[in-house]
Amino acid sequence: MDFELTDSQKEIVEGVRALCGRFPDEYWRGKDQRKEFPNEFYQAVAEAGYLGIAIPEEYGGSGLGITEGALVMKEVAYAGAMNAASSIHLGIFGLAPLIRHGSEEIKRRYLPRVISGQMHVSFAVTEPDAGNDITHIKTFARREGDYYIINGRKVFTTKAQEAHKMLLLTRTTPVEQVKKKTDGMTLFFADVDRNAIEVRELLKLGRHAVDTNMLFIDNLKVSAADLVGEEGRGFHTLLDGLNPERILIAAEAVGIGRSVVDRAVRYAKERIVFGRPIGQNQAIAHPLADAYAKLEVAELMMMKAAWLFDHNKPCGPEANIAKLRAAEAGFEACDRAVQTLGGYGYMQEYDVERFFRECRMLKIAPVSQEMVLNTISEHVLKLPRSY
C-alpha cells in the first residue's frame, strides 16, 4: 500500500495553492457579502487549465483522475470554501456522463469551451417534488421530429444564472408506464434558453457568491442531437457522475475543515486570556485535536474512494462513506473553530462563520447524510429497505 502522493500530484497541489494564494480572504468575504459570482477566480482557474483536469486530452483536457480532481478541490475549498469550490466543481466532475456517453459531436463542440471557461454548465436534476426519489421527476420531454419539447420545474440548480448549458434530466416515459422505475428517463445537454426558462434565484444560508435557482421550463425546444446517451437510459447515464461527485464533495469538506482548524489553531496560540494563550487550555486544545483527527480519517476514506474510482473498481460504498464522514468532520471542525474564536468567530471579519455556513450544505447536498446511511444499510449491510 502506498499512501505517498506522486511527484506530479504534489506539484499540482502546489500549483493550485499558488493560484488560490492570489485570492485572499478579503476577496471571498467581499464576494459573499455582495452576492457576486467570483468571475476573476473562475477565469484564473480556467486559464491555468484546471477545469479540464478530468477531461480526456483529445478534447483539450489533462486526462487526469478523480484523485487529482479531489486534490485540487481540497485546496480550492481550503482557500475559498464553497464559494470557490461550487464555482468550478461542476466543470470538474459533472461532465463525466457527457464524456462517457455523449456523442463525439457533443464532446468536440462543447468540452473545449468548458475547459477554456467560456461555457458555464449547470446540473438540473432535482425537482420540488423529487429529490432523493429521483425516479419521480415530472419534467417531461416529448419528441417532435428532430426535437424534444420539454416542460417542468427544477430546483437547487447551481449556477443557472451563469450557465449556458445544463445537464437536464427528464422523463420520456411516465413512471407508471415503465417496468423499472429507473427506466424511461432521458438526459439532455440542453441550452439554458431564457426565452423558455425562467431562472429564479433562491435565497440561502450561505455560499452567496454562487447562485442556487429554481427553473420553470416552458416548452423548451432541444435538438435530438443534444441527447446524452440513449433515450430512456438517462438515470443510468447520470449515475456515472454520482460517485465522483461524492468524492469531490468529501474533498471539499476536508479542505474546509483543515482551513478552519488552521485558523482556530493560529488564533488559539495568539489570543491571550488570563495571562496565557487560550490554546494552552485543554478545553480549547482537545476539540481542535479531535477535529483534526477526524479530518485525517475522512481524508483517508476520500482518497481510498478516489483510488478505487481511478482504478475502475466499484466505489459506491466508499464514496458514500467518504462523503458522510467528511461532511460531518468538516462541519464539526467549523463549529469548533467558531467556538474557539468566541465572539470574533461569529463576526464576518474573521471568516470562520462563512466557512461554517457554507460547510453546513455538505451534510445535505448532493445527498443527505441520512440517505447515505440508507445506502450503506441496504447495499452494504443488506438490511431490508426502509422506504
Next chain:
Amino acid sequence: MKILVPVKRVPDPATTIRVLPDGSGIATDNVKWVINPFDEIAIEEALRIKEKQGSGEVVLISVGQTAWQEQLRTGLAMGADRAILVKADTPLDTLAIARAIAKVASDEKPELIIIGKQAIDDDSNQIGQMLAEMLGWPQATFASKVELAGEKCTVVREVDGGLETVAFPMPAVITTDLRLNEPRYASLPGIMKARKKPLNEIAVDSLGVDLAPKLKIKTLNAPEKRQAGRKVASVEELVQVLHTEAKVI
C-alpha cells in the same frame, strides 16, 4: 534568443526559521522550499521576452543538491524549456557557485543571463555581479523594466532616490528587482509537460573550476525577540524619550 536563468532553492518566506542551537545553520525539518522569489521574477521576465519574440529558449540552472530538482521542475512548469542541475553534494560559497554558472554559461552561450538581485535566505546580492565580471559582460542590476531592441537592451534600474536607465549590448547580465513583474503560477498543462522536459545533471567537480571556499560562516544567531512598545502620555514626553533614551533626535 537563449536566456539562462540561475535559480536558487530557499525556504518559503512564510516559513518560521529556527536557528540550530550550535549556530551552524537553520533547522531544515518542516521547512517548505521554494524558488527564490527574485529568481521567480527572473524566470517570468525571461518567459515574457521569449513570448514577445515568438521564439527562443529559456534555460534554468541551479548549483545544488538532488532535491533542488523540485524547484527546477516548478520553473519548467512555469514554461522554461529545459534545466541544468550542477550537482554539488555539499553547499558551496557564492564565488564557487558563480564560477560554476559562468563555466556552464560559456558553454551554453546565452544572449542574456537574468537572475534575482539576491536570494532571500542569505541576501548576498553577489552572483549577478560576479557573473558579469567573470564573463566580461555588461550588467544591469536591480531592474524594474527590461526592453530589447535588436542587439541592444535597455534596463530601468531602481536606485536610491529614483530610476536610472541604462542601455548596453548583449550578451549581458540582468538582476531583477521586486517590481519588475508579477510571476505567473504554473498551469496544469504546464505541470504535466514539465515532467517530460529535459533536466540534465552535471557534477560540479567535472567543470574544472576552483571551488575552494573563500567564505566561512562562523555562526548564525536568531534576531532578538521584539520588546513590547510603551505608551507615552504626551507629545512632550515623546520628544523627551526620543532625545534622552532612543537618542534619535
